[in-house]
Amino acid sequence: MNAHARDWSAFVTPSEEDGVCRLDLAVEGITCAACMVQIEKGLGAQPGVKRARLNLTSHRLALEWRDTETDAGTVIDVLESLGYRAHPFDPGRVDEVEKAESQKLLRALAVAAFSSMNIMLLSVSVWAGNASDITPETRDLFHWISALLALPAAAYSGQTFYRSAYHAVRTGRLNMDVPITIGVTLALALSIVETINHADHAYYESAMMLLFFLLIGRWLDHNMRRRTRSFAENLAALRAEAATQILADGSLREVPVSAVAAGDRVLVRPGERVSVDGRVEEGTSEIDQSLVTGETAMAAITAGDEVFAGTLNGPGQLVVRVVAAGSGTLLDDVNRLLDNALEAKSRYMHLADRAASLYAPLVHGAAAAAFLGWWLAGIGWQPALVIAISVLIITCPCALGLAIPAVQVVASGTLFRHGLLLNNGDGIERLAGADTVVFDKTGTLTSPDQALTNAAECAPGTLASAARLALSSRHPIAAVIAAHAGKVEPFAGAEEVPGQGVRVLIDGTELRLGSPAFCGAETEAAALAARHPLASLVAWRAGDRPPTVFAVEQTVRPDAAAVVEALKARGFAIEILSGDRPSAVGEVAGRLGIETWKAGQRPADKIAHIDGLRRAGRRVLMIGDGLNDAPSLAAADVSISPVTAVHVSQAAADFVFLGERLAPVVAAIDLSRRAHRVMRENLWIAAGYNAVAVPLAIAGYVTPLIAAGAMSGSSIIVTLNAWRTRLGRVGLPGRIDEAD
Amino acid sequence: MNILLLTIPVALALGLIFLVLFMWALKTGQFEDLDGAAHRVLLNDDVEDEDNETKPDFLKE
Numbered sequence: 001m002n003a004h005a006r007d008w009s010a011f012v013t014p015s016e017e018d019g020v021c022r023l024d025l026a027v028e029g030i031t032c033a034a035c036m037v038q039i040e041k042g043l044g045a046q047p048g049v050k051r052a053r054l055n056l057t058s059h060r061l062a063l064e065w066r067d068t069e070t071d072a073g074t075v076i077d078v079l080e081s082l083g084y085r086a087h088p089f090d091p092g093r094v095d096e097v098e099k100a101e102s103q104k105l106l107r108a109l110a111v112a113a114f115s116s117m118n119i120m121l122l123s124v125s126v127w128a129g130n131a132s133d134i135t136p137e138t139r140d141l142f143h144w145i146s147a148l149l150a151l152p153a154a155a156y157s158g159q160t161f162y163r164s165a166y167h168a169v170r171t172g173r174l175n176m177d178v179p180i181t182i183g184v185t186l187a188l189a190l191s192i193v194e195t196i197n198h199a200d201h202a203y204y205e206s207a208m209m210l211l212f213f214l215l216i217g218r219w220l221d222h223n224m225r226r227r228t229r230s231f232a233e234n235l236a237a238l239r240a241e242a243a244t245q246i247l248a249d250g251s252l253r254e255v256p257v258s259a260v261a262a263g264d265r266v267l268v269r270p271g272e273r274v275s276v277d278g279r280v281e282e283g284t285s286e287i288d289q290s291l292v293t294g295e296t297a298m299a300a301i302t303a304g305d306e307v308f309a310g311t312l313n314g315p316g317q318l319v320v321r322v323v324a325a326g327s328g329t330l331l332d333d334v335n336r337l338l339d340n341a342l343e344a345k346s347r348y349m350h351l352a353d354r355a356a357s358l359y360a361p362l363v364h365g366a367a368a369a370a371f372l373g374w375w376l377a378g379i380g381w382q383p384a385l386v387i388a389i390s391v392l393i394i395t396c397p398c399a400l401g402l403a404i405p406a407v408q409v410v411a412s413g414t415l416f417r418h419g420l421l422l423n424n425g426d427g428i429e430r431l432a433g434a435d436t437v438v439f440d441k442t443g444t445l446t447s448p449d450q451a452l453t454n455a456a457e458c459a460p461g462t463l464a465s466a467a468r469l470a471l472s473s474r475h476p477i478a479a480v481i482a483a484h485a486g487k488v489e490p491f492a493g494a495e496e497v498p499g500q501g502v503r504v505l506i507d508g509t510e511l512r513l514g515s516p517a518f519c520g521a522e523t524e525a526a527a528l529a530a531r532h533p534l535a536s537l538v539a540w541r542a543g544d545r546p547p548t549v550f551a552v553e554q555t556v557r558p559d560a561a562a563v564v565e566a567l568k569a570r571g572f573a574i575e576i577l578s579g580d581r582p583s584a585v586g587e588v589a590g591r592l593g594i595e596t597w598k599a600g601q602r603p604a605d606k607i608a609h610i611d612g613l614r615r616a617g618r619r620v621l622m623i624g625d626g627l628n629d630a631p632s633l634a635a636a637d638v639s640i641s642p643v644t645a646v647h648v649s650q651a652a653a654d655f656v657f658l659g660e661r662l663a664p665v666v667a668a669i670d671l672s673r674r675a676h677r678v679m680r681e682n683l684w685i686a687a688g689y690n691a692v693a694v695p696l697a698i699a700g701y702v703t704p705l706i707a708a709g710a711m712s713g714s715s716i717i718v719t720l721n722a723w724r725t726r727l728g729r730v731g732l733p734g735r736i737d738e739a740d
Numbered sequence: 741m742n743i744l745l746l747t748i749p750v751a752l753a754l755g756l757i758f759l760v761l762f763m764w765a766l767k768t769g770q771f772e773d774l775d776g777a778a779h780r781v782l783l784n785d786d787v788e789d790e791d792n793e794t795k796p797d798f799l800k801e
Binding site for chain 2: 033054056106110117121138
């Protein structure tokens, strides 16, 4: 049965070079430079390994080896023996596009920096010369050199903005890039006209500085998102989603899930997590569907039934025929609802775009008014046009363009330290406005795994022996007991009786662990069932001594009550929407003091309820993890899911939190509210700056020197203000654990 | 003022050299792993491991 090796071939890139293979691995457990040394030296000493280089920033290992001398499995085993768990990426998932985009931004930034610094050097000379004795010829020379530097640089480094502005205008929207593009283009055009006319002033440095500052903001923003995404990818790879494929000749092969196609047959062993969607062909078992439906009771399953990825198999072995994603009834449902919900969400308008749609008409109106006013006052249309354009330049939305990305970058860094990954940058804005929290129960309010809840009532020796015997069972509930075993060998000769339990004969005493009937412990079990109505019961008997019964059930996350209380203190209305039985949901709701709850909810019911809340004017934060939650996560105004959630749900959520505790949720809310406040402050600062600058420009007093000073001044103030997001505590008092 | 015809091209050329250097560094992946590079300078790749005694604490095995 164990005669199968993991098949890594789907992950390995064979090179054109003679027999050299490449593989990228996400490595777990790296804490410092010493780990890097150990891994690189340990692998480098292996025969056949050509190159092993660990990236200490992203915790990824690039491996190259010669095909003829070693293979991926050996190398990964060596890594494991060094104490590091490693899992390969799907080559398809390593996003070269993201990296290329980041490099493009950096190159644009470098060009803008080079050109703006050199132009600034020339401009300062012109400003100084204008105040003293520069000759018109020298000034023209300086202006022409500036033009030579500015035009190609602006064409190259501003592409991101022009493209986005073009798309926005073509679809009839206004975003921040529209006024940026107009500003840069007009500033350069006016400067060239002024240079041709031998004028005193040109605005090349304004245009280039604008691009330079904005590119810094863009790059920081992009980098932040890339970092969280690469972290999330590492997590996904480390979860090692693999399936045991049954080949045509009946042999078994362990392959990455992505290599399994519809129609393949997959073996699911007792106690294993099902990694594909499909239909059972052989075998009967019980299955824990809590990650899919929220239902915590095991469901009986037999040939012809459907199983879903993420469910946990019980005592029996199953052969599953894989069906194409989306053809299962539940998945169909989920996917359709998810699409609708995501479409509805894309209509949300970002704070920055809202500001832009207010700002652009106002500024362009002011410029038009300045032109008309001066023209009617009789200074001629040409000088009037110069004044109008200077209004547009001075209001170049430098501060406005930085106001929100700067805060997002700072906030996402702080969120990361509190154990939260930000999926959508605008999630912060939407979370700040939420006033109702809807929790899923299973895996969200409760811990994702079951736990032994009456350990304190059992004699310590009993639990230790029971746990040791449990090691021989593959039943998921036995696995919970086995977690208490510590470092011991399983009993030799233990025998599993399918559907009942395990037994072993030690020194003439028979030890049994299994169902209460199997151990003759019905009376004790009935007594315990009265106190733990929702628990699965496991009995233990050693020879003729009185049996012990263990209760295994879903436990509420350790800080769930504190989080609920903190949310109430912040004025949130709290509800539970669960797919589980009413008794189970009511019990948790009662314990946490949540009055509003609904049980037995299907995905469509959850969405309908959330839509109802939203129609009543509430802004809903949905927190959930199951496949059945994915559509409602997308339908809610904003959503959070734990890192243990199924893939679809994580992708639909705006935030993902790490770890066993629920506290990051409160930190996310506090931080988002603060970040949102700082964003609004920044917008007001930018508006205030314009309120001073625009009248000056309309009056015709703006020289390039004033424009440059005002622009850098406002950008720096806005950026500094963004750093205030970091200050002060967030979340539950005295309970911040920083995920380093 | 003729000296400007010399100094400005020189200044621009210097700037361009650094721009090109940066582009080269970016292209060859010099910015891929900033944390690792900081520690790599401390490693004695070419020396055998007898000198464990002289290593800083965090590199001892």
